[in-house]
Amino acid sequence: MYLRAYYFMLTDEQIKNLELKANEIRQDIIEMLVAAGSGHSAGPLGMADVFTALYFGGVLNYDPKDPWKEDRDRVILSNGHICPVWYPTLAHAGFFPRGELMTLRKLNGRLQGHPHYRELPGVENTGGPLGQGLSQAIGHALAVRMDVAAGKLPKGERMPWVYALMSDAELQEGQNWEAIMFAGKNNLHNLTAVIDRNNIQIDGFTEDVMPLEPMADKFKAFNWSVIGVDGHNVREIVDAFNKAMAIFENPTVIIAHTIPGKGVDFMDWNYEWHGKPPNSEQATEALAQLRTLGGKIQSEHQ
Amino acid sequence: MILNHKLFEHDVEQTPTRNGYGEGLVELGETNPGVVVLTGDLKESTRVEAFAKKYPERFIECGVAEQNMMGIAAGLAAAGKIPFISSYAVFSPGRSWDQCRVSVCYSNLNVKIAGAHTGVSVGPDGATHQALEDIAIMRVLPNMTVVVPCDAIETKKMTLASVARPGPVYFRFAREKTPVITTAETPFEIGKAEVLWDSQNFQFSNSNFQIISEFSNLQNQVAIVACGPLVYQSLVAAKELHGEGVGTTVVNNHTVKPMDAATITKVARDCGAVVTVEEHQIMGGMGSAVAEVLAANYPVPMEYVGMPNKFGESGQPEELLEKYGMSVAAIKEAVKRVMPRKKG
Numbered sequence: 090m091y092l093r094a095y096y097f098m099l100t101d102e103q104i105k106n107l108e109l110k111a112n113e114i115r116q117d118i119i120e121m122l123v124a125a126g127s128g129h130s131a132g133p134l135g136m137a138d139v140f141t142a143l144y145f146g147g148v149l150n151y152d153p154k155d156p157w158k159e160d161r162d163r164v165i166l167s168n169g170h171i172c173p174v175w176y177p178t179l180a181h182a183g184f185f186p187r188g189e190l191m192t193l194r195k196l197n198g199r200l201q202g203h204p205h206y207r208e209l210p211g212v213e214n215t216g217g218p219l220g221q222g223l224s225q226a227i228g229h230a231l232a233v234r235m236d237v238a239a240g241k242l243p244k245g246e247r248m249p250w251v252y253a254l255m256s257d258a259e260l261q262e263g264q265n266w267e268a269i270m271f272a273g274k275n276n277l278h279n280l281t282a283v284i285d286r287n288n289i290q291i292d293g294f295t296e297d298v299m300p301l302e303p304m305a306d307k308f309k310a311f312n313w314s315v316i317g318v319d320g321h322n323v324r325e326i327v328d329a330f331n332k333a334m335a336i337f338e339n340p341t342v343i344i345a346h347t348i349p350g351k352g353v354d355f356m357d358w359n360y361e362w363h364g365k366p367p368n369s370e371q372a373t374e375a376l377a378q379l380r381t382l383g384g385k386i387q388s389e390h391q
Numbered sequence: 392m393i394l395n396h397k398l399f400e401h402d403v404e405q406t407p408t409r410n411g412y413g414e415g416l417v418e419l420g421e422t423n424p425g426v427v428v429l430t431g432d433l434k435e436s437t438r439v440e441a442f443a444k445k446y447p448e449r450f451i452e453c454g455v456a457e458q459n460m461m462g463i464a465a466g467l468a469a470a471g472k473i474p475f476i477s478s479y480a481v482f483s484p485g486r487s488w489d490q491c492r493v494s495v496c497y498s499n500l501n502v503k504i505a506g507a508h509t510g511v512s513v514g515p516d517g518a519t520h521q522a523l524e525d526i527a528i529m530r531v532l533p534n535m536t537v538v539v540p541c542d543a544i545e546t547k548k549m550t551l552a553s554v555a556r557p558g559p560v561y562f563r564f565a566r567e568k569t570p571v572i573t574t575a576e577t578p579f580e581i582g583k584a585e586v587l588w589d590s591q592n593f594q595f596s597n598s599n600f601q602i603i604s605e606f607s608n609l610q611n612q613v614a615i616v617a618c619g620p621l622v623y624q625s626l627v628a629a630k631e632l633h634g635e636g637v638g639t640t641v642v643n644n645h646t647v648k649p650m651d652a653a654t655i656t657k658v659a660r661d662c663g664a665v666v667t668v669e670e671h672q673i674m675g676g677m678g679s680a681v682a683e684v685l686a687a688n689y690p691v692p693m694e695y696v697g698m699p700n701k702f703g704e705s706g707q708p709e710e711l712l713e714k715y716g717m718s719v720a721a722i723k724e725a726v727k728r729v730m731p732r733k734k735g
Contacts, residue, residue, distance in 0.1 A: 165466075206469065206498035214469065215498045218489060224459045225494055228466015228474075231451065235427075235472070238448065264490070267459035 111141040117177035122366035131349035133174035142326035153183035156210035167222020168256035169203035184211040220262025226253035258290035273312030287349040289360035320345035405568035411543035413438030415550025437477035461487035465494035480506025480522030510670030512708035527675025541622035569620035584651035590638030609638030614658035617668035628722040673697040692732035694725040
């Protein structure tokens with residue numbers, strides 16, 4: 090059982106442990122992708138720190154033994170293709186055995202290539218075709234608001250929170266702007282969106298394919314609060330999540346500036362790694378880099 | 392079968408089917424606290440205004456944004472609510488089909504989708520607003536139930552019944568006033584087709600019609616399988632055909648999916664020929680679904696009354712049904728076309 094750690098300051102040691110957790114998740118990502126033989130590399134590696142902060146930084150209220158408990162916080166993954174980071178995060182959090190991770194994209198498995206609603210404990214939504222997650226999250230936020238008003242769910246700072254995790258390029262989908270407009274109009278303060286601002290998409294850099302900037306100004310114009318963070322600084326990410334909970338007047342978007350492929354030098358900042366997995370040699374090299382934190386430490390596996 | 396006793400009178404009551412939706416929602420609001428109603432800037436014409444006034448905390452105005460509306464409904468359903476989304480069918484599910492497929496159907500979520508203003512009889516607004524493809528794009532989706540009620544009373548029953556059916560349900564309404572065919576006592580069950588006219592067994596199936604004193608029983612030669620308000624035209628056609636010595640049976644096939652294969656197969660077997668009637672494209676519609684059932688179970692000659700691979704246009708509802716081949720006369724012609732194709 091994990092409960093929100095309200096307003097507590099993470100110690101340096103806790104931060105270090107979170108960084109190690111993110112590193113383990115990155116290694117799982119590489120191993121899963123090699124076993125699957127297909128899937129996306131850059132996005133999952135880039136979001137490992139955000140997922141770690143969310144699930145292990147005292148942000149979420151969840152219970153892997155009772156994954157659908159009424160007062161849980163909800164995580165909606167809109168850009169479902171980065172599920173190779175969601176699945177290991179959920180496994181590390183105890184929702185299902187880590188051994189199952191190697192069944193990614195395999196027949197009769199639960200780890201679908203794009204996440205399927207409740208096929209796995211903790212998987213709250215179906216996502217993949219871009220642009221749909223924020224609307225789903227709004228539905229949850231509205232339902233929670235109705236149930237809080239009816240006294241069925243806790244109010245105040247224990248009000249169940251809804252997190253919509255999204256990519257940057259999916260803001261090119263029109264549905265998102267319908268949803269952003271709706272959430273702004275309705276002041277859905279229990280909704281926090283997180284944009285993975287990694288600047289890449291399949292055909293190249295976002296600003297070349299279809300520019301998204303000025304992203305923060307666009308959200309502000311739709312009555313959202315905007316927080317920008319270094320998507321690899323766990324303390325900054327956790328602080329941003331806590332700050333978003335304190336903002337009552339409107340919904341908050343956290344723009345997490347991330348490096349696609351973070352942690353593996355031949356993948357980072359290279360949009361060609363958006364949609365493909367490493368081969369076994371590349372995986373060996375990637376794992377060596379991750380296990381030594383880029384040569385900074387000795388690996389016990391060396 | 393108990394039907395409106397004034398069915399064949401000139402002053403038969405006429406009500407838009409969508410009215411039954413609005414009345415059903417108000418009742419549901421009372422009995423089911425999980426029911427939530429959404430609309431995309433069409434509160435009055437989809438008849439959800441009464442619910443909105445009575446239960447404002449459970450009414451959600453989405454603005455002209457149908458894709459977001461479908462997605463919000465998915466989220467509400469995942470959180471345990473029973474959302475009814477209300478728009479014109481050309482917009483929802485017309486524009487929001489991808490959201491319906493991915494966010495709703497693949498997750499088998501409890502979302503009820505009301506598509507108003509379907510068929511050419513939408514009339515003066517023209518082809519852009521005449522939904523003629525919605526049955527096809529909804530019935531192809533796994534987990535989806537598709538219901539096409541024939542009148543306002545049946546629409547209300549269907550609205551009430553839909554909450555007891557888990558998973559996504561699509562239902563379509565007409566715009567214009569159409570004759571009230573059924574009564575509060577007429578049986579209705581999602582997934583169960585009903586025989587409304589049976590030339591062979593008048594005493595049994597048409598006991599409340601005055602015409603039983605005028606008409607003697609005739610052997611059924613063709614089964615007319617219809618859905619939506621055109622069930623009325625089908626009944627009028629059946630009555631006229633009976634007067635001309637041609638016996639038919641008329642089936643109200645309101646549930647296009649899952650179809651009542653047993654009833655459809657039975658009437659095909661009894662009559663040896665089928666005419667399907669719907670205000671929808673022939674391709675992919677209710678008639679196509681009947682053909683799928685019969686091809687697998689009991690193939691018989693068939694004719695389809697529906698939109699023949701065309702877009703509509705502006706005009707009066709009656710004129711449009713006439714021009715595009717969905718009138719009483721067109722149904723009778725289809726019956727006469729299919730009869731010589733019967734074997735033996």
